[in-house]
Amino acid sequence: MESIQATKQRFGIIGNDPKLNRAVEKAIQVAPTDISVLVTGESGVGKESIPKIIHSLSHRKHGKYIAVNCGAIPEGTIDSELFGHEKGSFTGATAARSGYFEVADGGTIFLDEVGELPLPTQVRLLRVLETGEFLKVGSSAAQKTDVRIVAATNVKMVDAIEKGKFREDLYYRLSTVEINLPPLRERREDIHLLFRKFAADFAQKYKMPTIRLTDQATDLLLKYRWGGNIRQLRNVAEQISVLEQNREISYETLKHYLPDVGSNLPAVVNPKKAESDFSSEREILYKVLFDMKRDVNDLKKLTLELMKSGNAAKVKEEQSSLINKIYDEENNAEEELASIIEEENNGEENDVEVFSIPEKASDSRKDKYEYAEEIEEEENLSLQQKELELIKKSLEKYNGKRKDAADELGISERTLYRKIKQYDL
Numbered sequence: 001m002e003s004i005q006a007t008k009q010r011f012g013i014i015g016n017d018p019k020l021n022r023a024v025e026k027a028i029q030v031a032p033t034d035i036s037v038l039v040t041g042e043s044g045v046g047k048e049s050i051p052k053i054i055h056s057l058s059h060r061k062h063g064k065y066i067a068v069n070c071g072a073i074p075e076g077t078i079d080s081e082l083f084g085h086e087k088g089s090f091t092g093a094t095a096a097r098s099g100y101f102e103v104a105d106g107g108t109i110f111l112d113e114v115g116e117l118p119l120p121t122q123v124r125l126l127r128v129l130e131t132g133e134f135l136k137v138g139s140s141a142a143q144k145t146d147v148r149i150v151a152a153t154n155v156k157m158v159d160a161i162e163k164g165k166f167r168e169d170l171y172y173r174l175s176t177v178e179i180n181l182p183p184l185r186e187r188r189e190d191i192h193l194l195f196r197k198f199a200a201d202f203a204q205k206y207k208m209p210t211i212r213l214t215d216q217a218t219d220l221l222l223k224y225r226w227g228g229n230i231r232q233l234r235n236v237a238e239q240i241s242v243l244e245q246n247r248e249i250s251y252e253t254l255k256h257y258l259p260d261v262g263s264n265l266p267a268v269v270n271p272k273k274a275e276s277d278f279s280s281e282r283e284i285l286y287k288v289l290f291d292m293k294r295d296v297n298d299l300k301k302l303t304l305e306l307m308k309s310g311n312a313a314k315v316k317e318e319q320s321s322l323i324n325k326i327y328d329e330e331n332n333a334e335e336e337l338a339s340i341i342e343e344e345n346n347g348e349e350n351d352v353e354v355f356s357i358p359e360k361a362s363d364s365r366k367d368k369y370e371y372a373e374e375i376e377e378e379e380n381l382s383l384q385q386k387e388l389e390l391i392k393k394s395l396e397k398y399n400g401k402r403k404d405a406a407d408e409l410g411i412s413e414r415t416l417y418r419k420i421k422q423y424d425l
Helices: 004-010 018-030 049-056 078-083 119-131 157-162 168-174 188-206 215-223 229-243 251-256 273-309 312-318 320-327 333-344 363-397 402-409 413-423
Strands: 037-040 065-069 108-112 133-135 142-144 148-153 177-180
Touching: 004 018, 018 049, 018 177, 037 049, 037 168, 049 065, 049 108, 049 148, 078 119, 119 133, 119 148, 119 168, 157 168, 188 215, 188 229, 215 251, 363 402, 363 413, 402 413
Parallel strands: 037 148, 037 177, 065 108, 108 148
Antiparallel strands: 133 142
16 A cells, blocks of 8 residues: 555645645545545645545556536536437537546546535436436436546535535435545644745746745744635745745735735634624613603603793703703604614503603692693694695605605605504505
């Protein structure tokens, strides 16, 4: 059996991370068998190296090796690409065509991004894995094929199965052996080694001196999260090699080539965030309600002072701050709050504190209170009548279309709907 180090050197795999070594070791162990293998890992970790190792160390090494990117083939043509088609089986099928499973008979097929396969194609693939048979598009005659399948995906297959995007039985058929490649951020000791290798390769390719990193730049290189993994690291090394005149790369220079450096640090997520947000919203609502209740009590206090003294100028002077506080509120605050209260309490009416006249008040004071109540009642009736007339006119103008009527009245459609129910329109 070929050693791990010799295999890595043969296939250009750089790094000494234990997880990487374990992945290569598993590939060497399963290669002589015909077991189906599923390679998992994030995009850009180098999953395409594993099927090459498996094929080259297997008894199929003299057969064909075909790599298929399942995510790059349109859904309408993927069955034809994989399994072939008969002449006239669909528009444009002017001749019969052999698919990859027929061409690769006796060899290995690498299905990259297998998680992107449409469900009908998954059924066909499952049949190949179970019986070694497939049907060409437009044909009813089953054909045999002896192909080893190695698949790869960056999709979390368990989530895809739960969402109904991937067949569970196919997953278990493909993942007889699962090989996981670690992301670059979990291979810290390999990052600088890979960067130096890429820098040397590009220096040779573009015939220029090799770039070198300062200590601070190296530290940034190791701390960066590398969301695109090895592919991103290689691209950064190539950009710097081509664009920078100074071959010694500083921290500031490297920083320009790493997007969102600050946001690539690990973040702590509070699992109770949603619950706390909900609680805070309720607290805000209650605060608004209590503030409104306090303002109403202040208004009652101001009215009582005015009725007691009968001197509006004196009351205005003494209670100027309170008057400004009450009348500086926005005109639409009451309407917005009513909408919030209605939504929170499902339309239930709220208890409202009623200001009652003290029982021991003198007859004259009682007369004042009653007179004030009569004026307030008349004003309310007058306002309600005007409001009713305006609503009727707007609804007639727009032929009952509440949205247009609400826009003209300057209120929300929800508020207009409540008013229509209130006035039984």
